[in-house]
Amino acid sequence: MQIADNFSKNAPLPLKGGGTTSPETSAQLRRMRQRYRFIHLRRSFRFWWYRILIVLIGTLVATQLGPLLLSYPKEIIGGAAALVLIFWAIRRLEFGLILFALCATAISPKALSLKSVDIYPAHILVFLLLFVILAQMAFRVREYTLPSFWTIWPQLGLIAMAIISEIMIQVTWIQLVPHHLNTTPLIYSQVLGIIMYCFPLMTIIITTACVSINERLIEGVQRAFLIAGALAALVIGFEFKRIGADIYTFRYTEPVIIYMSLRALAQLMGLAAIIAYVRLLTAKSRKEFLLCAVLLVMYLASVYFTLENSWWVEVAVAFVVITLVYSRRLALTLGVLCLPLLPLLKGELAKLQSVKSADAYRLIIWQDSLRLWEKRPILGVGPGNFWPYDQVFTQLPFLLRNFNNTGLGVAHNGTLQILGELGPLGVVFFYSFVAVVVYTAFRIYRRSKAPEERDDRRLALICIGLVLGSIAGDFFSGSFFLPPRQIGSFQDLPQVLSTWIMFGCLFYKDKIWRKAQQTLKFNDAQPELG
Numbered sequence: 001m002q003i004a005d006n007f008s009k010n011a012p013l014p015l016k017g018g019g020t021t022s023p024e025t026s027a028q029l030r031r032m033r034q035r036y037r038f039i040h041l042r043r044s045f046r047f048w049w050y051r052i053l054i055v056l057i058g059t060l061v062a063t064q065l066g067p068l069l070l071s072y073p074k075e076i077i078g079g080a081a082a083l084v085l086i087f088w089a090i091r092r093l094e095f096g097l098i099l100f101a102l103c104a105t106a107i108s109p110k111a112l113s114l115k116s117v118d119i120y121p122a123h124i125l126v127f128l129l130l131f132v133i134l135a136q137m138a139f140r141v142r143e144y145t146l147p148s149f150w151t152i153w154p155q156l157g158l159i160a161m162a163i164i165s166e167i168m169i170q171v172t173w174i175q176l177v178p179h180h181l182n183t184t185p186l187i188y189s190q191v192l193g194i195i196m197y198c199f200p201l202m203t204i205i206i207t208t209a210c211v212s213i214n215e216r217l218i219e220g221v222q223r224a225f226l227i228a229g230a231l232a233a234l235v236i237g238f239e240f241k242r243i244g245a246d247i248y249t250f251r252y253t254e255p256v257i258i259y260m261s262l263r264a265l266a267q268l269m270g271l272a273a274i275i276a277y278v279r280l281l282t283a284k285s286r287k288e289f290l291l292c293a294v295l296l297v298m299y300l301a302s303v304y305f306t307l308e309n310s311w312w313v314e315v316a317v318a319f320v321v322i323t324l325v326y327s328r329r330l331a332l333t334l335g336v337l338c339l340p341l342l343p344l345l346k347g348e349l350a351k352l353q354s355v356k357s358a359d360a361y362r363l364i365i366w367q368d369s370l371r372l373w374e375k376r377p378i379l380g381v382g383p384g385n386f387w388p389y390d391q392v393f394t395q396l397p398f399l400l401r402n403f404n405n406t407g408l409g410v411a412h413n414g415t416l417q418i419l420g421e422l423g424p425l426g427v428v429f430f431y432s433f434v435a436v437v438v439y440t441a442f443r444i445y446r447r448s449k450a451p452e453e454r455d456d457r458r459l460a461l462i463c464i465g466l467v468l469g470s471i472a473g474d475f476f477s478g479s480f481f482l483p484p485r486q487i488g489s490f491q492d493l494p495q496v497l498s499t500w501i502m503f504g505c506l507f508y509k510d511k512i513w514r515k516a517q518q519t520l521k522f523n524d525a526q527p528e529l530g
Contacts, residue, residue, distance in 0.1 A: 082111070082121070089125065090132050094217055097210035097501075100125045101221045104497040105228045106264035116184060116487055117192070122494035130202050133209045145212035147204055147507040148514055151440060154433035155201040161422045161429060162197040162383050162485075166190055169382040174375060177388050184487065186388060193383025193421075193485030199493060200482065200500045207504025208511065218459060218505045222275050225498060229272025230295060232265050233302040240305050263479070264495040266308035271498055273299035274318045274469065278461045281326050282454060310477035318469030322461050325445065361396065362412055362476070368394045369416040373423075380423040383485035386410065389420075410484040414474035417484055430481075437467045437503055440510045447513075456509060463506045466499060 089096035103121040112119050136142045179186050211217045276296040283289035323331040372389050381389050387409035403409035411417040418426045445460035470480040483489035
């Protein structure tokens with residue numbers, strides 16, 4: 001970049017017809033030279049300051065960490081790459097959203113550990129991107145589109161209920177319940193639980209703000225999930241064949257592949273399968289149809305191999321709902337074709353019941369959740385307190401009561417988890433959000449009839465299937481919308497943020513429609529005012 005400096009050194013030109021300049025003209029030209037000299041200095045500073053800062057930081061880091069490169073190559077190289085990615089995520093928020101979407105999947109490794117809390121890149125990017133967006137809005141650097149209040153009020157209600165419930169449980173604490181979790185003071189889990197309730201709203205705000213820069217990011221996010229899902233499907237297929245496992249032993253033989261848990265992989269491929277199925281139904285060319293069909297088969301096979309049957313339920317319900325909304329005739333045809341497969345399905349379910357014998361305790365776990373809720377039926381026990389209360393009042397067999405070994409201490413049901421933490425009003429806010437998503441998606445789908453609005457129809461179908469499928473799967477797992485609010489579940493938070501990114505894209509489309517309606521009403525009212 002070349003910065004012009006045309007006025008700082010030039011002498012004043014003589015007046016027309018010869019002679020010299022008057023004192024007033026000379027003073028005016030002197031002030032102009034000073035002004036342009038200041039402009040030149042300011043532009044030079046804006047252009048060079050961060051480049052010089054990067055060179056200085058790079059030199060300092062190289063001198064300090066260079067000797068450690070041979071001892072800790074992964075940490076040093078990974079940290080350097082992370083700094084570069086974070087810099088571009090801040091400088092280009094469009095890139096930041098795509099990076100955030102990829103980090104919200106199973107392919108993103110752990111960044112660091114703070115005592116018993118695992119921190120992932122998605123955790124860091126949420127706060128970083130939100131800070132950049134709010135700072136730019138505060139200093140009027142850029143205007144962003146934020147979600148409408150009518151789409152996020154249930155999330156605001158959940159956050160308010162989390163704070164109120166946490167305050168009240170401190171006043172009405174049951175003496176039998178300890179104030180620590182193992183050796184960790186319970187206050188850490190309580191604060192972390194409230195923060196976890198804020199993550200969905202922060203994700204929605206980040207998504208709507210970034211998409212307002214470029215609407216093509218909605219398509220970019222979907223493609224990012226499809227690519228990440230394809231990579232995960234290849235990894236699962238290769239590992240499944242390498243160890244020679246079958247569908248009934250793979251989940252227990254390989255609960256973690258490299259650094260990716262099967263649960264996180266199932267979450268990613270369930271979302272990718274929903275996106276691929278919608279694009280398959282709405283494909284505009286044979287090439288796109290065949291590509292989506294191949295990807296869909298890969299995703300479904302990989303979800304099947306994981307034996308994560310809660311995600312089987314999510315995908316099945318999502319496909320049924322999407323097909324019904326798209327075409328009732330197609331849904332009826334596929335239903336008739338699937339009737340001969342019912343005996344095969346019954347046999348597979350019988351085999352699963354014999355393999356997953358631990359699921360027989362799910363009813364006892366649900367009863368424990370209701371028993372815990374009865375202790376504080378109005379406001380619940382608050383975020384972060386479900387585990388210690390459940391540890392005291394559980395009726396599980398004695399060998400299963402050590403939650404550190406069994407991984408229990410949660411409701412294994414999203415509704416019961418919220419009921420135990422926030423009480424009935426928290427459940428009302430939770431299902432209100434589901435209703436808001438379904439209503440918003442249906443409204444966008446019904447008004448997007450033109451061919452050029454095909455992407456809006458796709459987005460609406462994806463969100464309808466995703467939210468209703470997740471509700472069905474959440475009935476058996478409790479980790480589809482938000483993992484249990486406690487320290488041990490914080491590492492599972494990134495995998496559900498991909499769902500909230502899709503909802504953020506939907507709410508952006510809704511906000512654009514609301515703005516258009518307000519502008520139309522204002523223009524219609526102008527002649528009357530005149």
